[in-house]
Amino acid sequence: MKPTSKFGVLILVAPAVFIYAFAVLLPFVGTIALSFARWNGFGTPEFAGFDNYIRAFHDTVFVSSFGHMLFYIATTLVVEVAMGLLLAGVISSGRFMGYPRVALFIPVMLPMVVIAVLWGAVFNPDFGAMNAFLSAIGREDWRQVWLGNPATALPAISLVSGWIFAGFYMAIFNAAFARLPQDVIESARLDGANERTLFWRIKVPMIRQVSSVAMLLCITGGIQGFDLFYVMTNGGPYNSTEVPTTYMVKAVFRDMEIGFGSSLSVILTIVGLVIAIFFRKWRSTRQEDVEY
Amino acid sequence: MRIDPKKLRRLLVSVVMTMSVALTSACGSSSEEGDKTLRIAFGSNGSDGQKVWDQAAAKFEADNPGWKVEFQVQNDDLYQTVGLQNLLTSNNAPDVYFEWAGARLVNKVNAGYAADITDLVSSSGLDQQFAEGAFGTTSVDGKVYMVPFTSDVTNVIWYNKDMFAEKGLSAPTTWAEFLTLCEKLKSEGVTPLAVGNKDLWVAGNWIGHLISRSAGESVYDKVMSKQMPMNSPEFVKGLTYLTDLQKGGYVNASANTIPDNEGYNLFLQGSAAMLPIGSWLIGIAQEQAPDINLGWFNLPAIDGGAGSQESIMGVTTGYIVNAKSTKQDKAVEFLKDAFSADLVGAWNAAGFTVVAKSADAGTLDPVTQSMVDLLNSGASIVAPPDTGYDLKMADALNTAIAQVLDGVKTPQEALDEAQAKVETQ
Structure with missing residues (x-):
């Protein structure tokens, strides 16, 4: 059907555009504008030029928070995506269909804050399950203040993240495996491929596009990661698990430096975009997709 | 069914118009003329604390016919961070609000949200309800900007x-x-x-x-x-x-x-x-x-x-009268009711070590009393x-x-x- 009047079309999209502009565009532009200002939430913001950005690049806590973010992304690519892939491989091979699949997916359905509090208790050095377990197996010397030691805090948070999302990626990969054409798999079996060869040589290469999406989801999720960090350590001990998002919240809601906080969020957005663009370039130049 | 595009257009235009009118009017609804509502903002004091506030409000409303006290209570953490900020810049800004003495009080003075109540405090007799020197920590450059509430x-x-x-x-x-x-x-x-x-x-x-x-x-x-x-x-x-x-x-x-x-x-x-x-x-x-x-x-x-x-x-908390409020005299009058000698006992029972003088001493449990004594020891x-x-x-x-x-x-x-x-x- 052809629209009879252009004005009518405009009117029909107006409410959606209005809401989008109000809830997304306006704050977006506002944040960029505020990132060039000094403002404590009161009175009128004053123009600060690039001061906020210069300060951000000199801020050792903020700069190191990107290191923590990259560590978190790299670790979660292994414990979430790679782990999810392996779990999906095991499950799609026909074994453990029912209960394990549900059990592995349950953490995805729990609220993040609940999980963070729960694991905070597991890692608690005084009464936590982790140290109790180590004592029980006779490794008293391995007991740690897990979330209080800069060397173990970040890996501990990444591990919890893996515990949650491995099941999520497992579900995605499992769905991708399920829609692979059966004839290819059957021919491979006839050619004598065992489950392991089948998995690495046939199934994984054939779901390359899905794994690209999964990795991108994991990376962008890592850039946005906030709740686990906020509840489990809130950046501590002494900023060793500070990620850009937790630092941003401190700048805005604790220090009331809305201009500085805005500049941090603009920088984080740019870094996120750059990472995503490079990732896409890298994935698209590597090899041809397998057609099926 | 065929819809006449002209009719549809007219209908949609009127819908959009009504929506925008409703929005703009909602944003601009603040009536300053004859406003007889006194707004008090603070982070939650718990139900026991709120009961004392309600008693103070009842007394104030009885003494000032036609006036109403409205409490703007927020979650403690929210109030301390963005909550108060939002309230002060809103159309229904509080006339009186809670703050901590020290840097936070100085910030409010510098931002122009704290009224100099030096004269009002003495003309209303509010200063008589406090021990001498109690306003020291709530003054900036010798001017009183805050009525002390508790000392911890x-x-x-x-x-x-x-x-x-x-x-x-x-x-x-x-x-x-x-x-x-x-x-x-x-x-x-x-x-x-x-x-x-x-x-x-x-x-x-x-x-x-x-x-x-x-x-x-x-x-x-x-x-x-x-x-x-x-x-x-x-x-x-x-x-x-x-x-x-x-x-x-x-x-x-x-x-x-x-x-x-x-x-x-x-x-x-x-x-x-x-x-x-x-x-x-x-x-x-x-x-x-x-x-x-x-x-x-x-x-x-x-x-x-x-x-x-x-x-x-130690730290002193207190209540600031908003410099932008048109009801500053009434605000001080309300604080006078809230921290009157009759209510000090109620505040203490609710777990607040208030600075104002009490009518009857010695109703505190010994540990709380020892804290009050420590504060008053002159150290x-x-x-x-x-x-x-x-x-x-x-x-x-x-x-x-x-x-x-x-x-x-x-x-x-x-x-x-x-x-x-x-x-x-």
Whole structure:
């Protein structure tokens, strides 16, 4: 059907555009504008030029928070995506269909804050399950203040993240495996491929596009990661698990430096975009997709 | 069905128009003419506190026919961060609002949200309800900007009296005695000190006090107000006392990972013998461990410390009259009702150590009374880093304290880093 009047079309999209502009565009532009200002939430913001950005690049806590973010992304690519892939491989091979699949997916359905509090208790050095377990197996010397030691805090948070999302990626990969054409798999079996060869040589290469999406989801999720960090350590001990998002919240809601906080969020957005663009370039130049 | 595009257009235009009219009118609905509503903003005081407020409001409304008191109550954390900010810039801005004396009060004065009520306080007779000098901490440059509400001691060292008696221990008065006591407790398998320092202010408050004892109140104040560097030798020396505790292993190893309330629990459940925290522990103990026999001692004296060795770390809260309010006289009148001698007893019963004079003394439980006596002992009062000074300064110092508490940095290294952090801001 052809629209009879252009004005009518405009009117029909107006409410959606209005809401989008109000809830997304306006704050977006506002944040960029505020990132060039000094403002404590009161009175009128004053123009600060690039001061906020210069300060951000000199801020050792903020700069190191990107290191923590990259560590978190790299670790979660292994414990979430790679782990999810392996779990999906095991499950799609026909074994453990029912209960394990549900059990592995349950953490995805729990609220993040609940999980963070729960694991905070597991890692608690005084009464936590982790140290109790180590004592029980006779490794008293391995007991740690897990979330209080800069060397173990970040890996501990990444591990919890893996515990949650491995099941999520497992579900995605499992769905991708399920829609692979059966004839290819059957021919491979006839050619004598065992489950392991089948998995690495046939199934994984054939779901390359899905794994690209999964990795991108994991990376962008890592850039946005906030709740686990906020509840489990809130950046501590002494900023060793500070990620850009937790630092941003401190700048805005604790220090009331809305201009500085805005500049941090603009920088984080740019870094996120750059990472995503490079990732896409890298994935698209590597090899041809397998057609099926 | 065929829809006439013209009709549709007319309909949609009218819908959009109505929507925008509704939106704009909703944004601009504030009636200033003849506004007889007094708005009071604060972070939640709990149901007991609210009952006292309601009594004050009832009295005010009875004395001022046609007037109404409206409470703008928010969650405590929200109020302290963005909540108050949003209220003050909104159309229904409060006429009276809660604040902490110190840096936060000065900020409100500088931002033009605090009315100079020096004259109103004396003309209304509100000052008669307070002891002389009570307005000292709530004044800036000799002008009164705030009516004091409560005074809290934020750091004494609480101990379990029964546990001490059982082991034949007594409260120490000097730092050396304190260390001996810690060593003894540790050798008996009890964690000497419990601290829940995940949010950094807990140890910051306690060790800030220790630093002020060693470096002296004026050096402490100067460093925290950015007039001297963080890594001044006086501060380094003050922080070195913390390494005594760290090396001895006298503080729970989990200190930097658990929040304040878990630290209280370690103490209340008896797995730790002492807890450095403020007077609010009394209310928490009543609720969670009613049987515990609470005792306290002030921070032990440091031999050769430059500061007063009797000093108290404490904070005053109060109510500011909004400078933008057109009802300032009524606002002061309301505060006069709220902090009248009749209501002081009710405030105390609700767990607030209010500054205003009470009609009948001696209704407090002995521990609360001992806190009030400590505040009134005339010792100099030091402000905690986080409520007394710029939050970024507090954060830099508190982070350094957390590092030394865990032994990952020496006092010198930690304070050098803190100074570098402060300089980039």
